[in-house]
Amino acid sequence: MIKKLVKKLKKFNRVVIFLTLSDVFSWGSFTLISVLSGLYLSHKLGADTIKFIGIGTAIYFITRAVFQIPIGLITDKYKKDKDEILILFVGVILMGVPFIFFPYISLPIHYYLLQFVFGLGVSLNVINWRKLFALNIDGGKEGIQYAAYETVLSSCIAIVSVVGGILANKGGVYFDTVISVAGIFAMLGSIWVILIYKYEKRKSK
16 A cells, blocks of 8 residues: 555656645745734734734735736746746745744834745745746646645645644744744745756756
């Protein structure tokens, strides 16, 4: 049974696996933080936290809206995929960096700046992740490969959410630690992007 599973995994599209794991690290971390951020920031920013989160969320989405088209135009200029991989790598790093600095937030402007950095990271991530996935997915197997991606991502987010929630519930230092570790975990998603670059048989090369 295990041998059959290993054989099936070996035949599975490696780039799809690497992209999936990259999202598990980056978006899995973000999902946990997004759930905890309201409660977390209320201790940092006081009574007007909801207003600050609303403004911060707007900054994040405006940043995405401003940068995604220029990034898409840049990556479409080059036929090979090195630019997509490099930009995706930088995007994953930028997605994790803000959360390492979350424990040091003391003013709304700090939160706004971190939201801008996160929005820029997402802009670099999303376009190139989707392009690489589309270029490397196997024809005729789109359904199962998208389904496998969603299944793995959802399952891992569920596990991370439970563990993170239990630890953060202890409060104080534990809460800060969970947020910071989530940021580091997100940045580690860049390792899978490097593996994509090193995989010589990728279709997008």
